[in-house]
Amino acid sequence: MPNPNQKFKKHKSTRTPNTKVSRVIVKKKTSNHKCAVCKKTLHGMPHGKRAFEVKKLSKTQRRPENLLSSILCPECRQIAYQEAVMFKNNLKDEKDLDLRYVKYIKMIMKKIEWLFMGLLKVGSKCTIMQGRNFGKKIVVDSVDEKFVYYKNKDKTEKIGILHVFPLE
């Protein structure tokens, strides 16, 4: 009698060298990761791996770090970024936006909204949203194009501008 755990799993029969027929369980396969708009295959993603196999990989092997890069391909991402900037500066109405991109444009706007509005100034308070210092409250010392600098016990440390969230 087969193991009750494996009774209903998909199987095939193979012949061993001494002409015996044995029952082998077939491993499940997953499809490739594809772009949500144009269905191209994405680069840098763990293709053909199941959820428990992806868990064992390191953080950088699971998905690329760039914003929306695990959902859209580079060409579609460029269009979404351009439309987000046009919509923010009132060059386009909400009616003129492509319906396939509206969901992703709003995701981009949420992430980089405070960059447009200039909320991150010297002396404003924020919390850290990513990494090992998650939830720590900091006071901004100076702002760059890419980084925010803050003081921690006489040392100045830096953090990416998308990894902090303004409190005020």
Ligand SMILES: [Zn+2]
């Ligand atoms: Zn695409």
